[in-house]
Amino acid sequence: MTNIFTRRGAMALMASAAIAVGSPGLADEWKPIKPVEMVIMAGQGGGADRLARLFQTIIQKEKLAQMPFLPVNKGGGSGAEALRYLKDKQGDAHVIMATLNSYYTTPIQTEIGVNIEEFTPLARMAVDTFALWVNVDSGIETIEQYVEAAKAAGGSWRMGGTGTGQEDSLVTALLEREFGISHTYVPMGGGGEVATALVGGHIDATVNNPSEAMSFWQAGRVRPIALLTAERLDSMPGVPTFAELGHDLEYYMQRSFVAPGGLTEAQQAYYVNLLQSLHESEEWQTYARDQALLTDFLAGDELQAYFLSEREKHREILKGLDTPS
Amino acid sequence: MEVLGLLADGFATSLTPLNILIVILGVTAGLFIGAMPGLGSVNGVALVLPLTFIVPPTSAIILLAAIYYGAMYGGAVSSILLGIPGASTAVATTFDGRPMALQGKAGLALIAAAVASFVGGTISVLLFTAFAAPLAELALKFGPAEEFALVLLAFTTFVGLGGDDTLKTIVMICLGLVLSTVGLDMISGQPRLVFGDIPGFYAGISFLVLAIGVYGVGEVLYTIETARTSPAVSTARLRMRDLVEGIREMNKMWKTMSFGSVLGFFVGMLPAAGATPASLMSYGLARTFSKKPETFGKGNIEGVAAPETANNAASTGSLLPMLTLGIPGSPTTALLLGGMVMWGLMPGPMLFIEQKDFVWGLISSLYTANLAAVLINIALIPLFVWALRMPFSVLCAMVLVLCILGGFAPSQKLHDVWLIAGFGVAGYLLRKADYPLAPLVLALVLGPLMEKSFRQALISTQGDPMIFFSRPLSATFMVLAAIFFALPLLKMLRQRLSKRPAPAE
Numbered sequence: 001m002t003n004i005f006t007r008r009g010a011m012a013l014m015a016s017a018a019i020a021v022g023s024p025g026l027a028d029e030w031k032p033i034k035p036v037e038m039v040i041m042a043g044q045g046g047g048a049d050r051l052a053r054l055f056q057t058i059i060q061k062e063k064l065a066q067m068p069f070l071p072v073n074k075g076g077g078s079g080a081e082a083l084r085y086l087k088d089k090q091g092d093a094h095v096i097m098a099t100l101n102s103y104y105t106t107p108i109q110t111e112i113g114v115n116i117e118e119f120t121p122l123a124r125m126a127v128d129t130f131a132l133w134v135n136v137d138s139g140i141e142t143i144e145q146y147v148e149a150a151k152a153a154g155g156s157w158r159m160g161g162t163g164t165g166q167e168d169s170l171v172t173a174l175l176e177r178e179f180g181i182s183h184t185y186v187p188m189g190g191g192g193e194v195a196t197a198l199v200g201g202h203i204d205a206t207v208n209n210p211s212e213a214m215s216f217w218q219a220g221r222v223r224p225i226a227l228l229t230a231e232r233l234d235s236m237p238g239v240p241t242f243a244e245l246g247h248d249l250e251y252y253m254q255r256s257f258v259a260p261g262g263l264t265e266a267q268q269a270y271y272v273n274l275l276q277s278l279h280e281s282e283e284w285q286t287y288a289r290d291q292a293l294l295t296d297f298l299a300g301d302e303l304q305a306y307f308l309s310e311r312e313k314h315r316e317i318l319k320g321l322d323t324p325s
Numbered sequence: 326m327e328v329l330g331l332l333a334d335g336f337a338t339s340l341t342p343l344n345i346l347i348v349i350l351g352v353t354a355g356l357f358i359g360a361m362p363g364l365g366s367v368n369g370v371a372l373v374l375p376l377t378f379i380v381p382p383t384s385a386i387i388l389l390a391a392i393y394y395g396a397m398y399g400g401a402v403s404s405i406l407l408g409i410p411g412a413s414t415a416v417a418t419t420f421d422g423r424p425m426a427l428q429g430k431a432g433l434a435l436i437a438a439a440v441a442s443f444v445g446g447t448i449s450v451l452l453f454t455a456f457a458a459p460l461a462e463l464a465l466k467f468g469p470a471e472e473f474a475l476v477l478l479a480f481t482t483f484v485g486l487g488g489d490d491t492l493k494t495i496v497m498i499c500l501g502l503v504l505s506t507v508g509l510d511m512i513s514g515q516p517r518l519v520f521g522d523i524p525g526f527y528a529g530i531s532f533l534v535l536a537i538g539v540y541g542v543g544e545v546l547y548t549i550e551t552a553r554t555s556p557a558v559s560t561a562r563l564r565m566r567d568l569v570e571g572i573r574e575m576n577k578m579w580k581t582m583s584f585g586s587v588l589g590f591f592v593g594m595l596p597a598a599g600a601t602p603a604s605l606m607s608y609g610l611a612r613t614f615s616k617k618p619e620t621f622g623k624g625n626i627e628g629v630a631a632p633e634t635a636n637n638a639a640s641t642g643s644l645l646p647m648l649t650l651g652i653p654g655s656p657t658t659a660l661l662l663g664g665m666v667m668w669g670l671m672p673g674p675m676l677f678i679e680q681k682d683f684v685w686g687l688i689s690s691l692y693t694a695n696l697a698a699v700l701i702n703i704a705l706i707p708l709f710v711w712a713l714r715m716p717f718s719v720l721c722a723m724v725l726v727l728c729i730l731g732g733f734a735p736s737q738k739l740h741d742v743w744l745i746a747g748f749g750v751a752g753y754l755l756r757k758a759d760y761p762l763a764p765l766v767l768a769l770v771l772g773p774l775m776e777k778s779f780r781q782a783l784i785s786t787q788g789d790p791m792i793f794f795s796r797p798l799s800a801t802f803m804v805l806a807a808i809f810f811a812l813p814l815l816k817m818l819r820q821r822l823s824k825r826p827a828p829a830e
Contacts, residue, residue, distance in 0.1 A: 068372075076509040110516075199650075219673065
């Protein structure tokens, strides 16, 4: 395993060196020769989906690549479908995958024969944030009112979210532990579906990413109660963090790209370079600012180390929690 | 009245020479993309998306919408001519379209499909124009309970039929439901029925693969057996008379078509449903309310008109949640959504307020796209029909090639090609044994939706099934479903009762 790491480390160094110097190309330069499939580990309309489609259009508009990138949703089974697909595509350099945190949680929870260490890490584009949302008709404005309402409902308080064991259910479980409340967790197809279900009153609360619920908030249909971030967000003025309310609740979602295992160094470097230019594009930076995303770029070896430490962190969280099922 | 003013402004945008040209190009391209099995509006929109950055955003979305519309029309073409659904949304069109073609009435069927698509498109755009905002609110009221009740209703329209053997229909629905559970469980993420560990089954069985298998391949096998001696499969010709007759026939179907349009529009609006379930539901309902349900599946022109009105209406309907809620109602609208984000337009409740020009330019272009599509389509029908006059031996091989291509293209997995072959043989045998195939396809399309909404509804009430009856919309659907299910039984009972006093005994 250490072997792999050092080799990957070398690759990443080469890649970042190439970027830093801005040299036009490595000796064994590689380019895709057919359209690249961009697998999304989630359903349509959610945060991951919106982001992947945004990247696709920026790549095309700015002509960052010669070949088009075609987004494909494989959201089945909390991303298990996508992970399994990527494993079966071993060595295929014309597939990349947009990840969520279920990149590490799903293989821990289900027996799908996937080890993420075998995949090729490309780059982390952003860290997404979470907030607790309610329908404005509920009249709930503060976390105290929320806890009171959830307690009064006695377990029948409906929390909507993505698949069981995925980020939303983890955040729900964290909330339950912190406030001593319980929810009825209703799993849905994707963040977009969850946000509309809240507006339609089919559920009582969500832990949507801000980008998923932002437009409903602007339209006065839903209300954020508090953020699960360390600091307040510029794009969400007036919304407190749980930390400042005296509750130690913080959780983030990584938005990265990975490729199947068995890629050559040149292939990996191609994608890292591409994603680096994407990271620097004006459109992406503007979008991220408006949608409360933190754009911390990370690539290669560092990214793999980050993935593995996050996986351990999630293993701990999952162990310590009665994840809703 | 404010709406009319806004629409007039919209037409001012969409009727510029550039935009008219774009609509015509888009519709024609869409028509051919839709007519190719395996290529649907998703592929068309994906291919053209990069081109749209060279024109202004309004023109760009008009181009994409035109392709989307054109593909909806085109899907019917190969369903009718070859018996292979040209797009997933045209599966129901094969049920009666293909038998019509075999009877030499391909031209009539194509005209029926084109006119029905036009009617569906037009009625739905009118609904869209007049009630966009209140309808979006209605879509929000649709929770898991309503979804489940609606799907159940769709099933009962297929069970409650006079023509087919009711028991065989139920067996086929059950078989379809079993097939629909293959793959990863949506709620727990566990793999189900993957036959050991065959990777291809993890993604589930696509109903398009099933439809191509049982209809495309199964049909070829069946025709080889029955038409071994006669070399020409059909003597299809199209004369002006057919066109006139077609339009006269369509005149009798106002009820079916208006119903199909409204139904299609509503089902299309629901984020989880879309055009394919809409067309199947419309087909089932047309059959239930028909005076001669036994002629469905054997070349009834209403069986072509019903799904075609509904799928076009649904394609308009699915634009609504995308624009007003930012939730795409179909894979194609998801791509459109991506484009909009790139052009700096944020779909959602604020779009209608902040981007009036864009929204109304798009809506008005739906009118022009629809008109252009029906005209271009009818003009091309002679060309399509001509293709049928090929010798059977050539056509037969071509159909098989298209079946394989059409099954392989969307997923690019050889696994699906094997499935098509298997389903083809199974479909042929089932047909020989007189099992209806439409309920099988219906069950595979609606099964996942039904399971998901059923489980979600029960989870949210902690297992209390009263949720299906305590909400007004879902209760209405449930009662209707019960009536539809009971109808054939009552009919049978009445027939028995009226027979009893007969003197023969």
